[in-house]
Amino acid sequence: MKMETEPAEMPAERLESDPxxxxxxxxxxxxxxxxxxxxxxxxxxxxSEIIVVDDCSKDRTGEIARSYGxxxxxxxxxxxxxxxxxxxxxxxxxxxAITIVQDADLEYRPEEIASxxxxxxxxxxxxxxxTRFAHGMNKNMAAPxxxxxxxxxxxxxxxxxxxxxxxxxxxxxxxxxxxxxxxxVCNRFEFCPEVTAKAxxxxxxxxxxxxxxxxxxxxxxxxxxxxxxxxxxxxLLRHRFSKF
Numbered sequence: 001m002k003m004e005t006e007p008a009e010m011p012a013e014r015l016e017s018d019p020x021x022x023x024x025x026x027x028x029x030x031x032x033x034x035x036x037x038x039x040x041x042x043x044x045x046x047x048s049e050i051i052v053v054d055d056c057s058k059d060r061t062g063e064i065a066r067s068y069g070x071x072x073x074x075x076x077x078x079x080x081x082x083x084x085x086x087x088x089x090x091x092x093x094x095x096x097a098i099t100i101v102q103d104a105d106l107e108y109r110p111e112e113i114a115s116x117x118x119x120x121x122x123x124x125x126x127x128x129x130x131t132r133f134a135h136g137m138n139k140n141m142a143a144p145x146x147x148x149x150x151x152x153x154x155x156x157x158x159x160x161x162x163x164x165x166x167x168x169x170x171x172x173x174x175x176x177x178x179x180x181x182x183x184x185v186c187n188r189f190e191f192c193p194e195v196t197a198k199a200x201x202x203x204x205x206x207x208x209x210x211x212x213x214x215x216x217x218x219x220x221x222x223x224x225x226x227x228x229x230x231x232x233x234x235x236l237l238r239h240r241f242s243k244f
Contacts, residue, residue: 021046053075084188084190108212120175128206152167152233160200160236178202178204188231189231
């Protein structure tokens with residue numbers, strides 16, 4: 001069966017050797033880890049702008065972010081709207097040639113951002129994911145999360161005829177113009193399946209780059225729930241056929 005897609009993208013051009021990178025940091029009640037994340041992002045040898053979107057945190061997240069002054073761009077939602085909504089807000093402020101998402105916890109290593117964006121810099125693709133599963137499932141990941149990730153991999157293969165090892169990874173990088181043309185509508189964690197579906201339908205070849213990962217549990221502030229897994233499958237299905 002032939003898959004219907006949007007018109008295929010032209011091959012990506014190689015970007016300048018030091019392109020500006022917009023790093024979007026959605027944050028909700030992350031006072032325990034935000035400073036460490038921002039310090040490590042600021043220390044990266046990249047031409048970057050760091051955009052923190054405080055999703056109406058009730059703790060010191062906003063105070064910590066504001067303490068960095070002009071080293072970051074700080075935006076606050078006046079009500080809690082979800083990770084996807086925070087990313088959409090951050091994207092409105094992005095001025096870099098490349099945009100990548102960085103969670104405000106320490107599950108991902110900021111030092112690996114450079115390797116994730118490299119295929120875009122080299123003009124190999126307009127979309128690059130950091131995969132946590134290059135060498136199999138992470139042994140420290142909870143069993144339900146492993147199952148959901150395997151099912152998402154299967155869903156992408158069935159619906160879009162593409163093999164992606166890590167659909168739900170946080171480290172998703174895009175040429176910013178491509179991401180803005182997706183006209184995102186996500187509010188919560190359905191950001192991941194929405195951009196995956198739309199990237200494929202735009203004819204993008206999603207590169208995957210191996211990354212490290214240190215999962216955290218609910219007691220450490222992890223917010224994703226089993227209902228978000230259900231929403232992810234529905235989002236893949238919905239955007240398989242919807243217009244954008």
